[in-house]
Amino acid sequence: MIEPEIVKILASKAADICFDELSAHLNDEDRARRDGDRGSLVRLTGEFHLHLVRLTGNQVLIRLMTELQALVCLAILLYANGDDGCPVQEHRRIVTAIKKQDGASAANLMLSHLEHIERDLKLDEKPVLHISEALTWLGQREASLARS
Secondary structure (H helix, E strand, O other): OOHHHHHHHHHHOHHHOOOHHHHHHHHHHHHHHHHOOHHHHHHHHHHHHHHHHHHHOOHHHHHHHHHHHHHHHHHHHHHEOOOOOOOOOHHHHHHHHHHOOOHHHHHHHHHHHHHHHHHHEOOOOOOOOOHHHHHHHHHHHHHHHHHO
């Protein structure tokens, strides 16, 4: 998995990172969760991972994570039983560890986060959404990414 390594890298250069955009994004996640907007929440929680990789400045990783994020978000929409894209505060805990320059904790938190998402996917069960709804969501995601 590459994301635990990404957060280690970010923690090592946290003093040079501006976290304002990432903090605003976490607030957007909180708002979508409060409003019960599952589609937006799944999109936003996926975009969190893109925000992290963009902070590395590594274009290869950015392209890779952009594609991976779309696939994981579609899987979550179709096969996750939970009401949200990921548990409350997991992303904030990761960011806090990065800000504290604690790469080991950030990596462990990210690994736990990814394992939680994997456990929530019920790939052997009937999808919770019809594929047409998921494809509509994917179109909205692409429009959102084009704006950012």
